[in-house]
Amino acid sequence: MAEEADEPDTREKFVLWSKSDKHSREGTVLDIDTGVLRRNHVLVLRSPQAEITLALGNTAAALMDFAQKGETRNDPLLAACSDAEQSIASGDFETTRDLGVPDVIATIENPALRRLALVECFLAKASPDDPEHPGYPAGDPDGRGGEFEPKDETEQEKERIIRELKSENIRREFFVASRAVLIAIGSLPVDAVPGPDVASVAATLIEIAHAAAEIHSDDVEMDLAIDFIKNGPFDLATLQVDDTKESFSSFDAFKKVFPLIGELSKRFGSFPGIEYHHMVEQGGENEKNFAPEQLHNTDNIVMLPKMIHQVVNGEYSKQSPEDPKLTVREWLQKQPYEKQREHAITTLQKLGILKK
Amino acid sequence: MSDAGRGKSALRRALEEGPQEPVLLERATLFEQLQDAHAKNDKKKMLEIGQKLAANTKDIQNIRRKLRNAMVTAVEEARRVVDPQTRVRKLLDAFELCAKTQIIANDHFGDLETQNIAVQQYGAVVEELDTIPPGRIVLATFLDHSDDGVRVIAAAQLYFRDLMIEKVVPILKHADERSVGAVGWTAFQAFHMHPVPAKT
Numbered sequence: 001m002a003e004e005a006d007e008p009d010t011r012e013k014f015v016l017w018s019k020s021d022k023h024s025r026e027g028t029v030l031d032i033d034t035g036v037l038r039r040n041h042v043l044v045l046r047s048p049q050a051e052i053t054l055a056l057g058n059t060a061a062a063l064m065d066f067a068q069k070g071e072t073r074n075d076p077l078l079a080a081c082s083d084a085e086q087s088i089a090s091g092d093f094e095t096t097r098d099l100g101v102p103d104v105i106a107t108i109e110n111p112a113l114r115r116l117a118l119v120e121c122f123l124a125k126a127s128p129d130d131p132e133h134p135g136y137p138a139g140d141p142d143g144r145g146g147e148f149e150p151k152d153e154t155e156q157e158k159e160r161i162i163r164e165l166k167s168e169n170i171r172r173e174f175f176v177a178s179r180a181v182l183i184a185i186g187s188l189p190v191d192a193v194p195g196p197d198v199a200s201v202a203a204t205l206i207e208i209a210h211a212a213a214e215i216h217s218d219d220v221e222m223d224l225a226i227d228f229i230k231n232g233p234f235d236l237a238t239l240q241v242d243d244t245k246e247s248f249s250s251f252d253a254f255k256k257v258f259p260l261i262g263e264l265s266k267r268f269g270s271f272p273g274i275e276y277h278h279m280v281e282q283g284g285e286n287e288k289n290f291a292p293e294q295l296h297n298t299d300n301i302v303m304l305p306k307m308i309h310q311v312v313n314g315e316y317s318k319q320s321p322e323d324p325k326l327t328v329r330e331w332l333q334k335q336p337y338e339k340q341r342e343h344a345i346t347t348l349q350k351l352g353i354l355k356k
Numbered sequence: 357m358s359d360a361g362r363g364k365s366a367l368r369r370a371l372e373e374g375p376q377e378p379v380l381l382e383r384a385t386l387f388e389q390l391q392d393a394h395a396k397n398d399k400k401k402m403l404e405i406g407q408k409l410a411a412n413t414k415d416i417q418n419i420r421r422k423l424r425n426a427m428v429t430a431v432e433e434a435r436r437v438v439d440p441q442t443r444v445r446k447l448l449d450a451f452e453l454c455a456k457t458q459i460i461a462n463d464h465f466g467d468l469e470t471q472n473i474a475v476q477q478y479g480a481v482v483e484e485l486d487t488i489p490p491g492r493i494v495l496a497t498f499l500d501h502s503d504d505g506v507r508v509i510a511a512a513q514l515y516f517r518d519l520m521i522e523k524v525v526p527i528l529k530h531a532d533e534r535s536v537g538a539v540g541w542t543a544f545q546a547f548h549m550h551p552v553p554a555k556t
Contacts, residue, residue, distance in 0.1 A: 169536055175373040176537040179380070179466025205399055208406040212394035215367075215387045222366035319472045321509070321542055322516045322550055324479030327472075331549060343548055350544055 062168075063119055067112040073168070081118040088114070167230075170352025174229050177311040177351070181218055218307075221273045225307035233355040236345075239302035241276075247293035251282060254296045273306040279344035281316070285333035286340075294337060308353060315347055365391075374537070375464045379415050386412060420470050423461060427454050427477045434481070440488050447481050448494065452506050454478035455498075459505035462538035471538065482513050493519055499527065504539045512546040 062078065065071045070085075072078040080099070087095040088106045097103070101121055108114040237243055241258045248254040255276070279302060280286060282295045294300070304312065316329040323331060332340050348354040364372075368384040386409050393401035430453050434446035458474035461467040485492045498510035499520070508531045511524040531543035 169534075172373055172536045173540070175370040176463050177466070178370050179464075180468060181367065181370075181466070201403070204406065205402060208390070208402050209394060211406075211409070212390045212402070216391055219366045219387075219391075222370060226366060226369070314468060315541065317468060317472075318541070318545075319475035319479075320549060321475055321479075321512050321545055324476045328545065328549070346544075346548055350540070 063116065066119065067115045070111075070115065077122055078119070081115060081122055084118050084122075085115060167352070170232075171226075171229055173351060174225065174308070174311060177314060178222065178225070178307060180314060181222065181307070181310070221305065221307045224273050225305045225311075228305045228308060229352055233349070233352050235355055236302070239304070239354070240298055241301065241303060242298040245297060245299050247297040249292050249296070251276075251278075251296050254301065258298075274303050275306050275309045276301050277304045277309050277312060279348075280337060280340045281329065281333070284329070289333075290337060300341075302348075304353065308351070311351065312347065312353075315351075377464050379412060379419065380465065383409070383412050383416070416465070420461075420465070420467055423457050423470050424473050427457055427474060430454075431477050431480055435484060444485065444488055444494055447485055448497065451478050451481045451485075451495065451510070452498065452501075452503075454481065455506045455509040456503060458509065459503075459538045462541075463536075478509065478513075492517060496520055496523075499523055504531065504535060505542075508535070508539050508542050512542050515546050516550055 062073055062075060065073065066078045066081065070082065072082050084096050084099050084101050087093070087099070088101075093103055093106070096106075101118060105114060105117045105121065108117055246257070248257070278295060279300050280290070280295060286295060316327065316332070318328050320326050320328055320331045326334075332343055335343070345354060349356050365384065365388055367387060368381075371380055371384050386405055390402065390405045390409065393405055427450070430450040431447075434443060434450045437443040437446050454474045454477045458471050458478070461470035461474055482492050482495070485494060492513055495510040495513055496519075498506050499514075501507040501510070507527060511527040511531075514520050515524045515528060528543040528546050531539050532547055534540070535543065
C-alpha cells in the first residue's frame with residue numbers, strides 16, 4: 001500500500017497495484033454507483049500467486065497495450081502518461097509533480113503496473129469539477145465517467161475520437177481475420193527434409209523457393225490490404241466499377257466490358273492485387289434461383305484487394321452459429337436476394353470497407 | 357502507417373496486433389529468414405529454414421489436432437453420462453470448452469476448420485441440452501462469465517430461442533459494436549441471421 005501518498009484519495013487507488021496480498025479490495029476503477037468495472041478502465045488485482053488484469057471497452061484495450069508495451073497509439077492521454085513515465089525513469093520528479101503525479105508512483109517496480117497507475121492518476125484528474133481538465137461525471141450514460149471531456153470544439157473532438165477508435169477496431173478486425181494467411185501460406189511439404197541424392201535436394205529447394213516467392217507475394221498483398229483499410233471506409237460507388245447499372249449474362253461478359261487493370265489505376269493508383277467480389281454471391285443455389293443479370297451487374301459487383309476478398313470469403317465460409325449444419329454462405333443462399341445484399345453490405349461495413 | 361511500421365513484414369505486423377501465438381511468431385520469423393536467404397540465393401540456409409518451417413507446420417498441426425480432439429472428447433463423454441443432472445453439468449463444461457476453442461482457433465490462429473468444428477460441437481451440445489428439461493436456458497449460467505467468448509456465444513444461443521432477451525440483447529449489442537474477432541462476429545451473425553424479436 002502506498003503509505004507515503006500525500007493525498008488520501010490518491011493513495012486509496014494505489015491499493016490496486018500494491019504488492020501486498022492483503023489488498024484484494026475494490027478501488028477507484030470500480031464504479032461506485034454500480035459496483036462494476038468501469039468501461040475503459042483497467043483493474044489489476046495482485047497476490048503473490050497471481051496477477052489478474054480485467055478490462056472492458058476499446059479504450060481499455062489501448063490501456064492494456066500501453067501498460068504492457070508502452071504503446072501510446074498517438075493518444076494524447078497515453079502520450080502524457082508516457083512523458084510522465086520517462087520523467088520518472090530519469091528521476092525528474094519536478095516535472096512529474098508539475099503533471100500532478102505523486103512521487104509514490106515511482107516506487108511501483110513493475111513497469112506495466114506503474115503505467116496503469118499513471119493512467120489512473122491522469123484519469124482521476126479529469127473530474128467534472130476540474131476547471132483545467134473537466135471530465136465526464138460518474139454514471140455518464142455513454143460510460144465515459146472519469147475520462148477527460150474535450151474542452152474545445154467538443155463535437156469535432158468527439159467525432160475524431162470515435163473515428164479513430166473505429167478505425168483501430170477495423171484494422172484489428174482485419175488483422176485477426178487475415179491470420180489464416182499465415183497458416184495457408186506455404187505449399188511447403190510437411191516433411192521438408194530432402195533425400196540423400198542431388199535430385200531430391202534440388203526438388204526440395206525448388207519447393208522452398210516457391211514458398212519464398214509465395215510469402216513475398218502474400219506480404220505485398222497484405223501491405224496493399226492494410227493501405228486499403230487505412231484509406232477506408234469507402235462509399236459503395238467508389239468500389240463499384242461503374243455508376244450506371246449494367247447487367248450481363250455471365251461474369252465473363254462482365255469482365256470483357258470492365259477489365260480490372262484500367263479501373264484500378266484510375267480508382268486506387270497501383271493496385272495489382274484487386275479482384276471482383278459479388279456481394280450477392282455467384283454460384284451455388286444463387287445460380288439456380290436468380291437470373292445471371294441479377295448477379296453479374298455493376299451494382300452487385302465491387303472491387304476489393306485480393307487479401308480483403310479472402311477475408312470476406314472466409315467469413316462466408318464459417319458455420320452459422322444458429323444452424324451449425326450450414327455455413328453462412330449456405331444459409332445466405334436460402335434467403336431472398338435483398339436479404340443477401342443487406343448481409344453483404346453489413347459484412348463489408350463490419351470489416352471497415354464500406355461506409356455506414 | 358509509420359515508416360517504422362513499414363520496416364516489419366506486413367504478415368508480422370498482422371500477427372503482432374492482437375493475441376500472439378509463439379508458433380505463429382516463429383513462423384513469421386522463419387518466413388522473413390527464408391525471404392532473406394532466397395534473395396541471397398543461399399541454398400544451404402534455405403534448406404535449413406525449410407526444415408524448420410516443416411517442423412513449425414507440424415507444431416501448428418499438432419495444436420490444431422489437440423484443440424479438436426479435446427472438444428470432440430468432451431462432448432462425447434458428456435453425452436454418455438446417464439444421470440441427467442450430471443449430463444447437463446458435463447454438457448455445460450463441454451460448451452464452455454468449445455466456445456473458448458472457437459475464439460482461440462479464430463482469433464489466435466485464423467484456423468477456420470477448427471473454428472467450424474467448435475461451432476458444430478457446441479451446436480451439438482445445445483441440441484442435446486434442448487432434450488433435457490428445462491432445455492438450453494441452463495446456458496444462462498454463462499451470461500456473467502468472465503470470458504467474453506463464452507458469455508457472447510451463450511447469449512447468442514439463448515437469443516435464437518428468444519430466451520432472456522432483456523439480458524442477452526445488451527450483451528450481444530455490446531459485442532457487435534465493440535468486440536473484434538470471433539466474439540464480435542458471433543454477435544453480428546446473431547443479429548443479422550436471426551431477426552430481433554419485436555418485444556425488444
